[in-house]
Amino acid sequence: MHDDLLPAFKRGDQRALARAITRCESGRGEELIHAVFGSAGRARTVGITGPPGVGKSTLVGVLVAHLRRQGKTVGVISVDPSSPFSHGALLGDRIRLTEHYTDPGVFIRSMASRGHLGGVAGATADAATLMDAWGLDVVVIETVGVGQSEIEIAEIADTTVVALQPGSGDSVQVLKAGILEIADVFVVNKRDHPMALQLERELRTMMEMTEFPGWTPPLVPTQAIAGEGVAALWDAIEAHDAYLRTTGTLARKRRGAFEHRVRALALGALAPRVEAAVATIADGDPYAAAHAVLARFGT
Amino acid sequence: MHDDLLPAFKRGDQRALARAITRCESGRGEELIHAVFGSAGRARTVGITGPPGVGKSTLVGVLVAHLRRQGKTVGVISVDPSSPFSHGALLGDRIRLTEHYTDPGVFIRSMASRGHLGGVAGATADAATLMDAWGLDVVVIETVGVGQSEIEIAEIADTTVVALQPGSGDSVQVLKAGILEIADVFVVNKRDHPMALQLERELRTMMEMTEFPGWTPPLVPTQAIAGEGVAALWDAIEAHDAYLRTTGTLARKRRGAFEHRVRALALGALAPRVEAAVATIADGDPYAAAHAVLARFGT
Numbered sequence: 001m002h003d004d005l006l007p008a009f010k011r012g013d014q015r016a017l018a019r020a021i022t023r024c025e026s027g028r029g030e031e032l033i034h035a036v037f038g039s040a041g042r043a044r045t046v047g048i049t050g051p052p053g054v055g056k057s058t059l060v061g062v063l064v065a066h067l068r069r070q071g072k073t074v075g076v077i078s079v080d081p082s083s084p085f086s087h088g089a090l091l092g093d094r095i096r097l098t099e100h101y102t103d104p105g106v107f108i109r110s111m112a113s114r115g116h117l118g119g120v121a122g123a124t125a126d127a128a129t130l131m132d133a134w135g136l137d138v139v140v141i142e143t144v145g146v147g148q149s150e151i152e153i154a155e156i157a158d159t160t161v162v163a164l165q166p167g168s169g170d171s172v173q174v175l176k177a178g179i180l181e182i183a184d185v186f187v188v189n190k191r192d193h194p195m196a197l198q199l200e201r202e203l204r205t206m207m208e209m210t211e212f213p214g215w216t217p218p219l220v221p222t223q224a225i226a227g228e229g230v231a232a233l234w235d236a237i238e239a240h241d242a243y244l245r246t247t248g249t250l251a252r253k254r255r256g257a258f259e260h261r262v263r264a265l266a267l268g269a270l271a272p273r274v275e276a277a278v279a280t281i282a283d284g285d286p287y288a289a290a291h292a293v294l295a296r297f298g299t
Numbered sequence: 300m301h302d303d304l305l306p307a308f309k310r311g312d313q314r315a316l317a318r319a320i321t322r323c324e325s326g327r328g329e330e331l332i333h334a335v336f337g338s339a340g341r342a343r344t345v346g347i348t349g350p351p352g353v354g355k356s357t358l359v360g361v362l363v364a365h366l367r368r369q370g371k372t373v374g375v376i377s378v379d380p381s382s383p384f385s386h387g388a389l390l391g392d393r394i395r396l397t398e399h400y401t402d403p404g405v406f407i408r409s410m411a412s413r414g415h416l417g418g419v420a421g422a423t424a425d426a427a428t429l430m431d432a433w434g435l436d437v438v439v440i441e442t443v444g445v446g447q448s449e450i451e452i453a454e455i456a457d458t459t460v461v462a463l464q465p466g467s468g469d470s471v472q473v474l475k476a477g478i479l480e481i482a483d484v485f486v487v488n489k490r491d492h493p494m495a496l497q498l499e500r501e502l503r504t505m506m507e508m509t510e511f512p513g514w515t516p517p518l519v520p521t522q523a524i525a526g527e528g529v530a531a532l533w534d535a536i537e538a539h540d541a542y543l544r545t546t547g548t549l550a551r552k553r554r555g556a557f558e559h560r561v562r563a564l565a566l567g568a569l570a571p572r573v574e575a576a577v578a579t580i581a582d583g584d585p586y587a588a589a590h591a592v593l594a595r596f597g598t
Contacts, residue, residue, distance in 0.1 A: 030586040033584060033585070033586055034584045034586060034587060037583065037584040037585075125585070254582075255582065258582055258585060258588070259574075259577045259578065261585045262577045262580060262585050262588040262589050262592060263573055263574060263577050265585060265586065265588075265589035266573050266576075266577065266589045266592040266593055267566070267569070267570060267573055269589065269593055270566070270569055270573070270593070270596065271566060274562055274565050274566055274569070275558075275562060277565075278558045278561045278562050278565065279558065281561065283553075283554065283557055284336065285332060285333045285336040286332070286336075286424070286557060286560045286561050286564060287329040287332055287333060287564065288333060289557070289561040289564075290561050290564035290565045290568065293561060293565040294565055294568055294569070296597070297569065297596040297597055298595070298596055298597040
């Protein structure tokens with residue numbers, strides 16, 4: 001790394017943070033992560049996931065404002081391609097957060113939804129490490145709840161918030177996607193909606209049927225567009241954080257995140273080598289061929 | 300393999316085929332596949348995929364009847380958990396195929412949708428190899444078009460049929476899932492539906508915007524429940540097969556299927572070893588940790 005990026009990063013230059021994330025995103029961030037990893041671990045990482053249209057970006061916006069009022073610095077990583085954050089917009093005019101564009105205490109970054117080595121989670125985890133090491137207090141990762149990505153984000157965040165909205169059949173989706181297992185906090189956004197209480201009831205019923213070892217996810221009703229419920233949401237995140245810290249769960253959770261990340265990197269590096277080995281094997285019994293491939297990896 | 304399974308399998312015992320598939324499904328099929336692999340390669344494998352409710356199982360049922368009338372023997376592998384085949388039912392009373400239960404020329408098998416080593420595609424490919432080696436002429440693999448599984452099936456089948464239905468927004472889904480790339484034949488089932496012509500038009504428009512190197516997927520309207528269009532469907536599958544054979548594409552496609560299968564087996568065997576290695580690595584820079592893991596695999 002024969003450039004001025006690392007010194008600028010360490011000085012707290014915001015453009016250096018942006019460039020560092022870009023470098024990681026393009027798969028050239030290894031040295032950088034190596035250099036700053038020791039400074040990371042202090043930030044609180046919060047994943048916010050949920051189906052499209054639930055109001056995640058609005059929720060993130062009001063949460064950022066809430067944290068700024070408390071004097072906390074915040075990084076936002078958006079891996080939701082439909083999020084306004086991904087297009088450089090911050091909520092528009094309803095909630096006046098545009099001031100954050102020039103606020104050095106807020107750093108917003110969108111990530112491509114398919115990543116380099118280690119997948120989405122790899123690039124996102126790198127970005128979170130960089131924001132953390134750079135000195136931001138809270139790192140919020142916004143991801144759209146479709147497919148595998150929200151589960152991956154739950155692997156790397158300390159606290160995962162699952163946002164749902166009334167009248168959308170969301171409660172059924174919750175069970176489907178196994179999202180109940182990843183939620184540390186539930187948000188029922190659009191709490192003024194006529195179906196809001198019904199969604200809350202359904203969620204509570206489902207939660208009653210589930211065993212939660214240690215921590216039971218609280219259910220926070222919000223009206224993000226009006227900023228309502230955001231203090232209760234942060235309190236719930238703080239309560240989960242306190243639970244993680246007092247029970248030693250945080251260390252276990254971060255160890256799990258570390259292992260998840262290393263596994264993704266290692267398998268991501270092995271896959272093309274396996275592919276190259278397979279291409280050299282003659283047709284025949286696929287199990288025998290797989291053994292021949294595995295022999296090249298000392299197994 | 301110190302048992303009588305292989306001799307019974309080679310004698311053409313149908314229960315031996317069933318037991319052989321069960322053995323593969325539970326991850327103990329390696330010796331068996333090794334022993335019979337040389338006899339496989341003669342059957343034609345046809346994947347039939349599409350969204351839930353499109354009538355795939357009915358389509359498979361009438362296709363089986365059509366093939367039986369031609370004197371061909373048929374194996375059906377269902378990896379769709381919602382398929383009636385997966386529950387041992389064969390279409391019920393509308394189309395009288397229940398006679399096939401006692402027809403030795405038809406063998407029906409449902410597969411668990413999450414598999415052993417090598418995933419769904421691994422267990423399904425094993426079952427297809429066994430049916431092929433056992434002597435069935437055509438192997439039909441029915442899979443529900445959600446997520447990754449239909450793409451995996453397209454990797455192992457000679458011909459992939461994508462079934463769509465009118466009035467369901469299917470044409471949009473086609474583009475979304477990248478299913479246009481895997482279809483060798485399109486079926487618009489429920490052709491009597493008022494929206495059928497519109498779906499056909501949309502599909503044709505989308506296909507006009509796509510470059511098809513070599514083979515352009517034909518579009519076959521069917522009314523599976525009445526057995527209509529099934530002859531045209533088989534003709535389209537035969538035409539694709541002729542294309543594959545006359546252009547040398549079949550050999551390339553089967554080589555691709557072989558490589559896909561070996562890759563899945565090899566990575567499936569490496570993953571738990573990587574996991575075990577990761578568990579022994581101390582916390583720290585994840586890239587350095589990944590290198591430490593990779594060093595154990597001679598890379």
